[in-house]
Amino acid sequence: MTDTQHTDAGHTAAPPSRRRRTEPDGARPREAAEGPLLEVRDLKKHFAIKGGALRRVIGQVKAVDGVSLSVNRGETVAIVGESGCGKSTTGRTIIRLEEPTGGEIIFRHPELGPVHLEGADSKTMDKVRPRLQFIFQDPMASLDSRMTVGRVIAEPLVINKVLKGQALRDRVAELLTIVGLRPEHASRYPHAFSGGQRQRIGIARALALEPDMIICDEPVSALDVSVQAQVINLLEDLQERLGLTYLFISHDLSVVEHISDRVVVMYVGRVVETADTKDLYTRPLHPYTEALLAAVPQPDPRNRHTSEPLRGEVPSPANPPSGCYFHNRCKYAQQKCSDETPELREIPHGQGGSDESAARPRLVACHFAETLELTGAVVPSPEAFRAVEVDAAEPTTNGEHR
Numbered sequence: 001m002t003d004t005q006h007t008d009a010g011h012t013a014a015p016p017s018r019r020r021r022t023e024p025d026g027a028r029p030r031e032a033a034e035g036p037l038l039e040v041r042d043l044k045k046h047f048a049i050k051g052g053a054l055r056r057v058i059g060q061v062k063a064v065d066g067v068s069l070s071v072n073r074g075e076t077v078a079i080v081g082e083s084g085c086g087k088s089t090t091g092r093t094i095i096r097l098e099e100p101t102g103g104e105i106i107f108r109h110p111e112l113g114p115v116h117l118e119g120a121d122s123k124t125m126d127k128v129r130p131r132l133q134f135i136f137q138d139p140m141a142s143l144d145s146r147m148t149v150g151r152v153i154a155e156p157l158v159i160n161k162v163l164k165g166q167a168l169r170d171r172v173a174e175l176l177t178i179v180g181l182r183p184e185h186a187s188r189y190p191h192a193f194s195g196g197q198r199q200r201i202g203i204a205r206a207l208a209l210e211p212d213m214i215i216c217d218e219p220v221s222a223l224d225v226s227v228q229a230q231v232i233n234l235l236e237d238l239q240e241r242l243g244l245t246y247l248f249i250s251h252d253l254s255v256v257e258h259i260s261d262r263v264v265v266m267y268v269g270r271v272v273e274t275a276d277t278k279d280l281y282t283r284p285l286h287p288y289t290e291a292l293l294a295a296v297p298q299p300d301p302r303n304r305h306t307s308e309p310l311r312g313e314v315p316s317p318a319n320p321p322s323g324c325y326f327h328n329r330c331k332y333a334q335q336k337c338s339d340e341t342p343e344l345r346e347i348p349h350g351q352g353g354s355d356e357s358a359a360r361p362r363l364v365a366c367h368f369a370e371t372l373e374l375t376g377a378v379v380p381s382p383e384a385f386r387a388v389e390v391d392a393a394e395p396t397t398n399g400e401h402r
């Protein structure tokens with residue numbers, strides 16, 4: 001299958017404007033010559049369920065079950081879906097924090113060329129990790145509270161023997177400035193910072209080795225709305241300045257709309273829809289995407305979605321329903337949906353793709369994608385929530401606001 005920054009300016013950030021980073025044909029000139037920066041083919045991560053006195057394997061949690069996606073250099077691809085759909089496991093498996101059960105992960109390393117991460121030994125992974133970094137949801141959990149911020153940021157540079165002495169201290173000061181903090185913050189401890197500032201520290205650490213790509217796993221989910229917008233602006237600014245590529249994992253479709261070029265929708269370990277962001281939001285082709293869009297909060301009642309909210313819960317990937325995994329929550333379901341598993345297939349041009357993106361395939365796994373007339377969503381800009389944001393502006397421990 002093919003699919004595939006601004007520092008703080010005050011209490012409220014300007015609405016992030018998504019820029020188109022790809023050519024109309026869907027690929028940058030360099031991309032056409034060398035292929036995407038990251039390509040994932042039929043990725044699987046199954047966890048064994050053990051039971052009984054002998055702890056025998058009695059089942060499998062198919063957390064990721066055949067995911068394919070690609071990310072071009074300089075673009076942002078988002079993975080969305082409810083909690084438990086396999087988003088984090090996909091990201092963690094790509095970077096080998098989890099061992100893949102099957103499939104291919106190809107990362108185009110600047111010196112090594114295309115590297116198959118699924119079979120890479122630890123020496124190869126040591127060369128890949130500086131180029132392919134990870135940002136976690138909870139910055140505090142991923143930062144050692146006993147280390148000063150300077151040491152937290154310097155650690156990757158020390159471990160990889162890149163810099164020492166004054167050059168190391170200078171680089172840490174530079175990284176702090178890049179993420180909108182001050183060089184003197186290096187001597188403080190993470191607990192002295194607000195949530196948004198701690199996420200900036202996590203970003204500075206991820207940038208230390210000058211990566212090509214960052215996998216961002218729910219990087220703003222734990223933050224207040226106003227701080228979310230600031231961190232998103234920072235990520236976009238860094239992307240522009242440093243030529244970064246992001247795989248952005250989020251359950252929040254209002255955040256994703258502002259940052260991503262392309263969206264991959266996951267449900268119970270599988271991809272159910274992939275499309276350019278604008279196409280996906282204006283005309284979803286999968287009922288699950290429509291339901292996720294219906295849940296986007298709307299400050300203006302005139303824009304409220306007419307669809308019913310999503311009912312029920314995400315089924316367990318240890319025991320998914322027959323046929324289409326979404327059929328028992330889908331208001332359009334027919335007999336075929338419980339009998340047959342829909343393949344992820346390309347929708348011909350003109351049936352769900354805007355003219356601008358006509359050359360980039362839209363993929364959907366729904367038997368009735370061509371006949372359903374689904375409703376998109378108007379995603380409010382952060383400014384629409386300005387009143388809420390001002391209330392939520394986040395103080396630091398020393399009483400400052402960022």
Ligand SMILES: Nc1ncnc2c1ncn2[C@@H]1O[C@H](COP(=O)(O)OP(=O)(O)OP(=O)(O)O)[C@@H](O)[C@H]1O
Nearest residue numbers: 047061063081082083084085086087088089090317
């Ligand atoms: N180590 C593990 N052992 C067994 N099951 C696991 C393990 N890690 C994840 N899972 C299961 O895999 C499924 C996917 O989890 P995952 O965390 O990837 O989903 P997610 O979409 O990222 O949701 P969330 O945002 O809540 O993390 C869930 O059913 C989860 O319980």
